[in-house]
Each structure stands twice: as structure tokens, then as C-alpha cells.
Amino acid sequence: MSAELGHFALILALFVAIVQATLPLIGAQRNYAPWIALSKPTAYCQFALVAISFASLTHLHVTSDFSVLNVVQNSHTAKPMLYKIAGVWGNHEGSLLLWVQILSLFGAAVALFGANLPPAFRSRVLAVQAMIAVGFYLFILITSNPFERIMPPPLNGRDLNPLLQDMGLALHPPMLYLGYVGFSIAFSFAIAALIEGRVDAAWARWVRPWTLAAWMFLTAGNALGSWWAYYELGWGGWWFWDPVENASFMPWLAGTALLHSAVVVEKRDTLKGWTVLLAIIAFSMSLLGTFLVRSGVLTSVHAFATDPARGVFILALLIIVIGGSLALFAWRGPQLKSGGLFQPISREGALLFNNLGMTVAAAAVLLGTLYPLFLDAIGGSKISVGAPFFNAVFIPLMIPLIIAMAIGPLLNWKRGDLIPALTRLKLVFLISIVAGAATWAMEMDGPFMGVIGIALAVWLGASTLAELAGRIHLFRAGPAETLRRLGRVPRATWGMTLGHFGLALAIAGMTGAASWKVESIQAMKPGEMVNVGGYEFTFDGAQQGKGPNYDIVTGKFTVRRDGEKVVDMLAEKRIYPVRNMPTTEAAIHTMISGDLYAVIGDPEGADGAYVTRLYFNPLVVWMWIGAIVMVLGGAISVTDVRHRIGVPHRRRPATAAKPAEA
Amino acid sequence: MVGHISAIEDQGAAYGNEPKKSRLVFIIPIVLFSVIAVAFAVGLTLDPRKLPSMLIGKTVPDFDLPPVEGRKLGMSDEDLKGQVSLVNVWASWCKECRAEHPLLMDLAERGVVPIHGLNYKDKPVDAQNWLDNLGDPYARTGADRDGRVAIDWGVYGVPETFVVDQNGKIVYKHIGALSASIFDEKILPVITELNGNAGRVSQ
């Protein structure tokens, strides 16, 4: 009964979406208020129906209803409840249902919180949302129905892939989809603006909170994925330039560029074409990711089961949505009238530079990801484009950007002065050089990129703090004045400060993890000791055990430094009998300076010896802290009251020039 | 009054004859996307995991392997000269090999073409049982226990089937299980042509 209910709700949602996609749009065109007003209730209705469908599927999984194929393929009675729920989206069909759930959630949110938008505009936005939804509902109902029954029902299911039975990975898709799919709002805003033929400061202000929200979630989702890979895969890797990883990184790059570009539209009424294009690109990259994961066109660790019919359908969807939006852009883009002007050296100029950097970076990642396919398609040889290419291309692109990130916030709007800005950064520059030199002194045998990375991280971090210090007149005015100014810093500025500072922390973490990792692989007998990066790991032996749906071997290590005990570590190796798959649960001890990381492998020989892999991963925790800080920055920025202002009206310009504002 | 100039600067289009924005620039994104879409469409027909063989047109690598347990004839590169043959890479632990086995038996019985078996990373007992129980379609077998010979052949999975000509040159490689239709459409024509060219230098 649940399955049929869920299925039916989805069909109803499709019809509601069709209504939402057509009538409000016509209403906005013809200025027919009743049809414009339809967009709100249909958005709520769609959300409710999809929620019913999603709840049904969850219910089926939770109750282990093995008459439903999706449950059979992905669940098992012995699976812990948390993963029974996570299993709902741990497969192709269920994850698509999550996709439309979040799509309709954002649509309903626009309906609910979009009171500051002009009704016609809002109805166009919701209409575009609904169009996307229609495509996905059709995709689900025609090729990927999660509610298919299986007769006769087997006694038990095939269990969820053990790798997915993990907290981090359970949260990763919802977080990522909130990001990916969240960019659909920016996309809808862009399409609505193109339809109306007008992009203005108001539009830029409206689009910002939605883009920020999506950006926050995408940052968190990517970080979660990396964090999961780090602790689960057993050797401390956290980014592999895998096609699907790239597919969730490119929207992030485009989204970051969009956030910055929208500021220029708001301030100066220019760069409209670029900003609208970025909004389209960000969501297009999300759709591209959907295609790559589910079509089998590229090999990837993330690939779901492939099926040619699905691939064709998604490609059709891609062509209609992306092709349609870019065609609209080609047609209406030239009509966007540009307003203000600014000097190359100015805050806007810096933002334009950021635009360039992020876009080229995203394009480079896209090129590398799709190139094997291109070459194969035109009959060339089969090649691989792996991490060496991406690192060689991406890092050099980022370096000038990071340097510029320190200078940009110090420039005035419209007409900035480079020399005063650089003068203010004298101390920061010095500190960065010292940090780089200190790093080199400590790790003379390490890669030089490591020194550069730390210097850049310090440059960015210190300059961000310096900018804040300047803003609150730290050390220049009394403490009372400083505190008062601190309280008056706008939230959007906090967003920038935390965003940039978080990035600096993350860069430090990435540099450490990539440059000075210490690895030691050996067979250890109980009682043996190995020195890894100054830490002494003593293997205390292994024990067998049993978990809810797996068998365990637990290895214990005692870690000492200079004779003093640091920590006990318990590393596990699990075997999940249903799928006969092993997983590693590394023991990780996190410190400021780095992580101690221990993995227990297979037994070796007869005297209780086991293969062990021991690592010291420097500075890793800073990656996760940096990501959290960035997300925090986004969260604070979203709540800025100024975003809730409705359609602004031009005030008479003041006589004297105002001091530079965020 | 003083604000006059900057106000004019701000209200760009309201005042000026602004040059017409180049329409061309706005068309670039959709053009690029079209290229990508075409590539995807073609890509859907390709399999990214199938690697074309590097050994096509080259002589078989030097090797000399003992037979699988219970068989008499081993396999070496010399043995592959003198007639057109198939070299089938298989293992007892491979499901797909099971699927293509009946076809191989049929081909062997009909004497269409000699088939030799390269046994890849198998336990001797397992390989022996497989052939004893299911039937042995192979004229010669080579037990490649550690898979090193297979690496020389560019093998990266099982099953794979090579067509070798009279001079010991590898002419064609099929990845994955054979089926009757694949054999008739792809492999048989190659064999027929090679046999027709007997006496002439092939390729």
C-alpha cells in the first residue's frame, strides 16, 4: 500500500508541476493576477506530494518491505536503523527521489520566503523550477521508479554496500544535493530575469541569499565527501579528481564566482551577462554531474548502475534544460543594458579578476574531465586524465587568485588605489615570508610547493585578519571604539571575512596533507614498534569480534612520543558477510599538528603478525576546520537583514563621496 | 551639481550611444554546449572500460607455458604459428567464462578454428575440475599461474579472446564473453579472410 501511495503521490506531483510550469508563466506574461497567484499553492502542493512519496519510500525501507525491488537491492533486516534510512538515498532511484524532494523544498521556500520579490518575477522563478521538476519526475516515473514491486518477495535483501553504511557518507548526499539542487534557484532567477529582459541591482540582491544557502551546503557536502574518503578508504587520501568529484567541484567554483559577480551587479549595475551566465553554468554543472554519475559515459568510483535508457533520458533532459537556457541567453543576453563603470584597479576589478580565475579553473576541470570522452568520440586513442593533470593545471591558476584575495578587500569601490593597499599589507607580506622560511627550515627535504602553500595560506589568513582589524580600527582607536565597530560590522562582511579565512585554513590543511605525509607499511608482530614521523607506534595485537551485520578484527596500537604515551588507538577491519565485502575503519587521532592514522590489514604468518599501515598526516584537521569556518561565514551572511529588503528605489545621491562600504 | 559627472558615468545607457554589444559573444556558450552534447551522445554508445589492444598487428609475445593439470599439450609462441587460431583467456573463477563456454565447445566440435586456452591466475585443481566437468574445447592449454604471460598479451580481465594468424601475428581482440552473434559478425569474417589469404603475407 505504501509503495502505491508513494508512486501515486509522485504522479500527482508531476501534474501539479505541469500546472506550475505553465499557467503562472503565461499569467506573468499577460499580467493575469489569478494565474500568477497559482505559483505559490502549486509549489507548496508539489512539495507536500513529493514529501509523501519520500516518506513512503522511507517507510518501506525502515520496515524492510522486501516486496519492493528497491528495498531488496539495498537493504537487509540486520542493517542498523540509521542505515536503513540512509539506504533510501544510497541508490540511483532513491537518490533521484531525494533530488526532487530538495528541488520542491527550495521551490516551496521561495514561495514562502520570497515575499520581497515582485509577484510576476516570483511566479516566473517558480515556473522554471517546476519545468525542471517535470523533467525529473518523468525521468523517475519512466526509467527509475523506486516503487517497483518484486514478486515473489525474497526473504531478505542484498544489504547496502558496506562502504555506504557510515555516518559521513549517509549525510554526504543530502548535504550535496541541498547544494547542487539549491543552485536551481539561482538558475531559475537567471532564466526569469532573461525572460523579463532585465537584470538589475535588485535582482542581484535577491539572488544572493539563495545562492549563499546552496553554496554553504555544497561546501559542506564536498567537505563531508573528502572527510569520509580520508577516514574510510584507509590511506588518508581525500581528493582524487575523480569525474564525479569534479562534477560537484565545478558547481562550487561557478557558485563562488556567482556570489562575487552578483556583488558587482548590485554595486555597479554591470557584469550582468557574466553573472547570469554563471548562474546558468552553476546549475548546469549540477545537471552534468547527474548525467556523469548515472549514464556510464565515464568511469568513476561514484557511478551508480548504468543503463543506456537512463543515459539517453538524462542527456535529453540536459539538452532541453541547459541548451534551452543557453539559447535564451544567446537571444536575450545582448539586451541586458550595462550601467556603471569602474576602474581596473578597484574592488570591482578584483571581483572581476576573481570571476576570471574561477571560471577558467572550472573550465579547466571540465576540460580534463571530459577530454577522454572527446578524444574517444572523435576516434582518437583512449587516454586517461588523472590527478597529475589537474594538479598541474589547477594549482597554478589558484595562486594568483589567492594573492589577489588579500588585496581585493582593501581596494575602494569604483576607483581603488593599489599602493595604499599594498602598503597596508607590508606586515602581512613579511609574516608570510617568515612562515614560508620557517616551513622550509622544518621540512627541507619536502616539496617546494609545500612551502608555497603555507606561505599563501598565511598571506590569505593574515590579510583577512588585517582587513578586519583595519575596519574596526584595532590599535588605532580605544578598545571601546574597537568593540563598537566590531558590533557594527555587517553580517555580509563577516561572511567575506570568515569565508576567506576559512579558505586560508583549508589551504594550510591541504598543503600539509599533500606535502609531508609520512607512511610506513610493514608486518608487525605483537610488541613490535615502528617510528612514524617522530611517533612510536607499538602493536599490541589483534582480536576477533562481531558487530550487528559484520565480523571485526580489531588491532590495538599504543603511540608514544619521546617516551611519553600519547594515545591508544583501535583500528578495525570489518567483513560484511551478505555482500562479502571488507571495509577498513582506520584509527585516527587528531592533533593540531596532524593526524596519527593506523590501519590494520590481513594477518601475515602464524605468530599473530598483521600487516599494518601507519601514517602521520600533517595539518589535516585544518581542512575540516576551514570548511566549517567557510560554511559558518555563509550562514552568517545569509541572515544579513539587508537581503530581506524588497525592491530598492534609488535615493538621491549624496553630495560627498561616501567611505568605502562592504 | 558636482555630482553631475559621476551621475552621468553611472547612468550609462540612459545617455550614451553605447556600442551594440557583440551578439557573437553570447552565442559562444550554446555553441560550446552543443559540442559537449554531441560528445555525450556519441559517448553513450561507447564503453569507457574497453581498451583497444596494443598488440594488434604484432607477433605474439614470447612465452612457454605448461598445460593445465590433466592435459598433455602446453602452449608456447611457436605453437601458434602455422595456422589461424583463437587464443581464449579464461579462468574457473570467472562467471562470464562460464557463459561463453558452450559456444567454445560448439566451435571446437565443429572444427571451425583451433581454440587454445590461456588459463589466467587459476588454481591447478580448479582449472582441472572446470575442464573435466564442463568439457575441454581447447587444442592446447597454457597455465599462467601468476598472470605474467597475460600481462605480456595486454590482458586486463577475463574473458578475452584473440585471433592469431598463421604467422603468429595478433589480428583481432575481443573483450568480454563471446556469443554466437558476436562470433559470426566479428570474428568469423576475420578468420575466413585470414584463411583465404593463406600463403600471402597477411595485412
Place this chain on the structure above:
Amino acid sequence: MKSRILFLALVIFLIPAQGFAVSPDEVLDDPVLEERAREISKGLRCLVCQNQSIDDSDAGLARDLRLLVRERLVAGDSDEEVVNYIVSRYGEFVLLRPPFKLGTLVLWLGPLFLVLIGLVSIVIFFRRNREAVDRKKATVLPLSDMEQRRLRKILKERVT
């Protein structure tokens, strides 16, 4: 550990990439050679995995290739010779760093090309800006004497 090798669009599960990759029995005695082996392995793709190097993967073929790389190094091959040995059997697909050749010109030069186009566009953008400003300035009425005096006065105030 047996490895099962899937083909022909069988359901692709997440292949358990546990990084059980290099085991102690593979490690060479000579640390210099071992280091070279690790570096070379990191650049070679595991053909039966999804996007991993043979250094990271625990598939059977990956292990075989790791052992092969070490064997060739011990036999005295240079890094390039070892890589060519593998490429001659499996093709350039096995290189994680795409080779620089005619077919990959667009790939390697693309990003640079994009940067150049970006910079040129920015230059054009600012040039158009300046032209627009000049055009606007041409339509501005010149200031009267009184206006000029007021202007000077205000500018002086601004500086102090």
C-alpha cells in the same frame, strides 16, 4: 585474495578501494628503488578499477603490475623504460598523466588559452568602459566659473 573482475555493464558497485594497496611483501629492500617504484605506480592507472592508480588499488591486476614495476626496476630499467614497458602492453590509457602529443594539445594548452582569452576580454572590457566614459564626457557641459570655484573648494575640503 581473489579479485572478481566485472565486465560488460554489470552493475558497478563501489569497488572497495581500501588502500590495502602495497603490502610489506612487495616492498623492495632498496629504499631508493622502492621510492621510484611508488612514484611510478602512482602514475599508472589501475585498469580494472574506477579511476585509481595501481599504488592505491588492491585489485589483483594492480598488485601484479606493482610487482612487475619493481621487477623491472631491480633489473635495471630506467623510470621511462619501466613505464614504456607497461604502455607497450596496455596503451597510453594506463598513464594518469596524459601524454603531451598532437591529440592532447587542446587538453594541455586549453587552460592557458582560456587564461589568455580571459585577459584579452578584460582588456577589451575596460577599453570599452573608457570609450564610454569619454563619450559621456563629451556630452557634459563645461563648468561655469562659479561652479569651478565651488569644485575647487570642495576638493580642498576633501583632502584635509
